[in-house]
Amino acid sequence: MITFKDVSFKAAGCEDYILRNINLKIQEGSCVVFTGKSGCGKTTLTRCINGLIPDVYPGEMSGEMIINGTPARGALLWNFEPICGSVFQDPRSQFFTTNTTSEVAFAMENYGVCTHEINRRIDEVMTRMDIDNLRGRSVFKLSSGEKQKVALASAVALKPKVLVLDEPSSNLDIQSTLALGGMIKRLKAEGYTIIVSEHRLYYLRDVADKIIYIDKGKIEWEAAREEISKLTPARLAAHGLRSLKLKDFARKGSADNRADNRANLPSEVRLDVSGVAFKYGRGAQLLKNITFSALGGEIIGIIGANGKGKTTLLRVLSGLMEPQAGSISMNGVPLPAKKRIKASYFVMQDADYQLYAESVSEEVTLGCPHSELLERKRDTILSNMGIKMLESRHPGSLSGGQKQRVVIAAMLVKDVAVLLLDEPTSGLDYESMKMVSGILKLQSQQGKIICIISHDYEFLNETCTRILHLDNGEVVKDFNMSEDNCLHSILFQEEGRYVC
Structure with a gap:
């Protein structure tokens, strides 16, 4: 589904490479988690997948990327959108309307989906994500967590083959985060390929097929599904990673x-x-x-x-x-x-x-x-x-x-x-x-x-x-x-x- 061969990237105006010799294969229908310390290159990697690099974020790129069987370099940005739906770390940056229902409909309208189907998908996704209470609301009056939910609904409603989620839990309460994990599990079962850049891992441990640890722009190690449960709290902490289980967050000396x-x-x-x-x-x-x-x-x-x-x-x-x-x-x-x-x-x-x-x-x-x-x-x-x-x-x-x-x-x-x-x-x-x-x-x-x-x-x-x-x-x-x-x-x- 997605292949990277020796991909490196240096942003315009920067001396150092953000990504270095990335070699990666992501199978269709899998859930892959990119993790690592802040500034390690996770978001940059997601921007390569959804086509924002190098068109929106220019720079010097080398290597080969293949998305859904097509070489990505030189492809037009709008060709990525039906394939990749994205949720950015800051959901405000992807809003184009002032109303939540219009926002969920926006991408579908731009790709010519008929009105009846748009309304059907809006009903489906808002009910599915338990955000019917946000229907018709001003985006300016939403909490950050509510904005994140609307951004995810907009991406899912387009029915892309790949969902690229950058820190999707960063603004969510724990209940909403666990619900997000459940939704990712259901979407994966329906055949979606899901890529998550994330620090918080507890809600992904039962759905991730692979965790990829990135350090200074390089893939340092990978943990396949059967290895994820064997990642000890000590190993995770040594790499600056969060716990895989909420109950591991023991109170230390109140x-x-x-x-x-x-x-x-x-x-x-x-x-x-x-x-x-x-x-x-x-x-x-x-x-x-x-x-x-x-x-x-x-x-x-x-x-x-x-x-x-x-x-x-x-x-x-x-x-x-x-x-x-x-x-x-x-x-x-x-x-x-x-x-x-x-x-x-x-x-x-x-x-x-x-x-x-x-x-x-x-x-x-x-x-x-x-x-x-x-x-x-x-x-x-x-x-x-x-x-x-x-x-x-x-x-x-x-x-x-x-x-x-x-x-x-x-x-x-x-x-x-x-x-x-x-x-x-x-x-x-x-x-x-x-x-x-x-x-x-x-x-x-x-x-x-x-x-x-x-x-x-x-x-x-x-x-x-x-x-x-x-x-x-x-x-x-x-x-x-x-x-x-x-x-x-x-x-x-x-x-x-x-x-x-």
Whole structure:
């Protein structure tokens, strides 16, 4: 179905090759997973398969690619689309309409599918993916997870022979991720060839025919179906990979994550949120009577299913939105929106929203008065985040995980009391996740209040001192991570259904 023979690729304007001598065969009807550290070349490989390289992403390419029996080099881009359906890491970048139903129909309309068949496929795919509740919605009012589901529905509705999915679980809650694994299994049974670029492997372990590990643009090793179950947690961790089983995410030392020695902290900060409510226009109430307090040194994980108000809460806390009811204060002093903006830094889920400068080095110090002290601080943070070697690169040329680390580095340069992060590990490999976790713990020890939205169970276990569980815009549970297995009991109910 897909063959690569000594394929190498170097992006325009770059000195180093992103892909090096790739030799690969993917059989029709199989499911193959590309994995590896952030920036290893996974996304670039998927772009070769779906035809975006070298037409949309130009560069120097060598070797031979054969897709569905036809040499790919020199083929017209639109000839790939009926063969390959794609879901990008950032689903916003593939939307062409403003309405979810129109978006699912868009590709089919462009390939001349008749109206009756378009409507039939829309009904089929939206029901199948359990997103009937998203029908007719504005794409601008969807959560990131909901956008990802719509992008997948658009790709599946076209009925391509090959589905190319780049980090399809990065914005999904655990229940939706497991449902995605079930859908991939069903599509594979129907004869689809499915290629997934992914860090999170637990939902793919029962459907993948092969896992291919890529490092620095080269295929380092492959694990066939019968070998996947033999990949031990130690081997996976040694290669910077996530666990194959959710239940392997054991809690390691809950109490030692908590900065309880506040006498040693430089200052005591208290954030009080009381009765906060918010809704968009005449829409449904997204936040209802949100009430909690946070102290300096706490790392609070905010969990809940997609579309339940988590991101809206951080937008309100950051000052980007003003609540329609309730109050927010720090150390007893009311904080209107302008003061909340100054007191906090918000790392958004979509890193592209926060990248403006021409280089990584400029990006992390944007808006800061220049000084030698700032330069030293910047260099230290870039080194700690593992992106010092990227300092002269344009942020737009980086992988999703690298962009995420750049935005987090920019946050660390700023001296604010409250750090707000929305899915900070969505594009990160295991090692990068551990790195971010360690850095946030150091920030908490300096007396910062840290609030993190995450569906990354490993990261929550590793990092947080406390959890807020949001459902339908309300805090339904608030507990310390020292309460053994409390997080697991929320995520995994008796009937075996993950809910966050």
